[in-house]
Amino acid sequence: MEEFEFARHHRLHLDLDDHIPAFLFLLSASHFGVRMSTRTFLANRQRCILRQLPKSRHSRGLRQYATDSPQAYCRDLVRKHDYESYLVSQFYPKPKQDAYFAIKAFSVELAMVPDNVSNSMIGQMRMQFWRDAIKGISAGRPPKHPIALALHQASETANLPPYHFKRIVDARDAELQAPSHLTIDTLTSHAESTSSTVLYLLLSLLALPSSTLSHAASHLGVAHTFSKGQMVIPAEITAKHGVNQEEVFRTGPHAAGIEEAVFEFATVANDHLITAREMLNADGMGGRVPPPAIPIFLSAVPTANYLGRLEKANFNAFEPRLQLRDWKLPWQLWRSYYKRQF
Numbered sequence: 001m002e003e004f005e006f007a008r009h010h011r012l013h014l015d016l017d018d019h020i021p022a023f024l025f026l027l028s029a030s031h032f033g034v035r036m037s038t039r040t041f042l043a044n045r046q047r048c049i050l051r052q053l054p055k056s057r058h059s060r061g062l063r064q065y066a067t068d069s070p071q072a073y074c075r076d077l078v079r080k081h082d083y084e085s086y087l088v089s090q091f092y093p094k095p096k097q098d099a100y101f102a103i104k105a106f107s108v109e110l111a112m113v114p115d116n117v118s119n120s121m122i123g124q125m126r127m128q129f130w131r132d133a134i135k136g137i138s139a140g141r142p143p144k145h146p147i148a149l150a151l152h153q154a155s156e157t158a159n160l161p162p163y164h165f166k167r168i169v170d171a172r173d174a175e176l177q178a179p180s181h182l183t184i185d186t187l188t189s190h191a192e193s194t195s196s197t198v199l200y201l202l203l204s205l206l207a208l209p210s211s212t213l214s215h216a217a218s219h220l221g222v223a224h225t226f227s228k229g230q231m232v233i234p235a236e237i238t239a240k241h242g243v244n245q246e247e248v249f250r251t252g253p254h255a256a257g258i259e260e261a262v263f264e265f266a267t268v269a270n271d272h273l274i275t276a277r278e279m280l281n282a283d284g285m286g287g288r289v290p291p292p293a294i295p296i297f298l299s300a301v302p303t304a305n306y307l308g309r310l311e312k313a314n315f316n317a318f319e320p321r322l323q324l325r326d327w328k329l330p331w332q333l334w335r336s337y338y339k340r341q342f
Contacts, residue, residue, distance in 0.1 A: 070153070071098040073146035074105035081108045084302035087330055091295040091337050099154030099205050105147050106130075106165065107198045110172040120176045127173040134165045158205045164197050171197075182235045184268060188222055196221025202296045212283040213293055219276040220300050226269030227303050227310075237261050253318040263315045270307050273300060277342070288340040300342035301333050 078101055079086040085104050092100050110130065117123040133148045142152035154160060171193035181187040199217035203209075233243075241257035241264070248255040276297075281287045289297045305326055313319040336342050 070146040070150035071101065074098075074101040074150045077105045077108055081112065083325065084329070085299070087333055088295065088298045091298055091333070096205060098150065099158055100202065102147065102150035102154045103160070103198060103201050103205065106151060107168065107194070109147055110168060111194075113172060114176055114179065123176040124173060127169050127176070130169050131166065134162050134169070138162045154205070158207070160201055160204055164201050164204070167193050167197050180232055180235070184234050184236065187225070187232065187234050191222040191225035192218055194221070195225045199296060199299070203293070206292055206296065208293050208296075210293075212279055212285075213290070216276040216279040217296065219272040219279070220297065220303070223269045223272040223276070224299060224303050226265065226272065227306050233261055233265050237264050240264075253316045258317070259315050262310070262317045266307055266310055266315060269303070273304060273307070276300065289342065291340065294337055294340055297342050298333055298336055301336045302329060304342065305329055305332060
């Protein structure tokens with residue numbers, strides 16, 4: 001089985017030229033017969049730069065927490081590591097924004113665990129901390145961690161089901177053991193347990209118990225996971241198009257089959273986005289999002305923006321401009337909010 005050992009053990013990211021992160025391809029298909037060793041990977045450093053993600057502020061110890069309120073800490077974490085969500089926050093009702101940042105910071109914190117630990121055992125200890133934290137929050141005894149404290153305050157004013165938080169933790173824990181996916185179905189299941197579940201929490205935050213909105217949010221979460229700037233393309237797609245991992249590292253966008261694999265993967269993401277839109281049409285909403293739910297579905301705008309730019313780049317996932325922030329995104333968010341469409 002072909003493995004990306006750096007991704008498995010150190011979670012390093014592949015950068016191009018001026019440290020702009022490219023797609024991280026974890027091609028772990030058993031269909032491939034070549035094993036890429038660390039030495040082989042480093043031999044190609046003239047074409048790529050490896051860096052380990054810097055530690056975030058929240059990894060420096062508990063003393064740092066005393067300088068920030070839990071809400072300010074969560075807001076700062078989201079602004080630094082999930083800027084699109086930070087932009088979307090401005091469209092939430094002011095009284096709900098602190099809770100929004102708490103939920104998003106929780107998601108960011110768990111997503112970054114693999115990048116901030118040296119081995120999966122330490123990562124599992126982090127995940128167990130959050131399982132215990134969720135129980136403590138439910139019992140009114142949150143640990144002295146800014147995100148946990150912020151979530152506790154949010155749960156006092158909104159019904160945030162603990163099982164949603166636990167589902168996210170379990171999915172991220174499983175990801176520590178298997179960071180790559182063999183099939184689209186397994187990646188879809190992971191996306192539903194992470195990105196989609198975050199949207200379920202936001203629906204609960206805004207007290208929107210609608211099955212139509214929940215189903216649409218499920219597809220939207222999958223589309224978001226599939227279209228992140230750092231993608232994990234399932235082995236069934238890479239094997240189908242004959243993508244070879246060593247060739248990807250050696251020649252980048254010129255590797256055989258890589259463009260076709262990216263195209264197929266992006267098409268799946270776009271299909272989920274279209275399905276979410278169609279569900280609003282089928283339910284008599286005329287394709288428009290109900291006003292109270294608009295902030296939640298604005299998360300589709302960065303996804304659609306990225307897929308559109310990827311298409312303009314002829315599905316070249318190594319195009320550096322794809323990793324830059326699009327100056328038009330804030331305007332696109334405002335337009336989507338005004339039209340109640342995504």
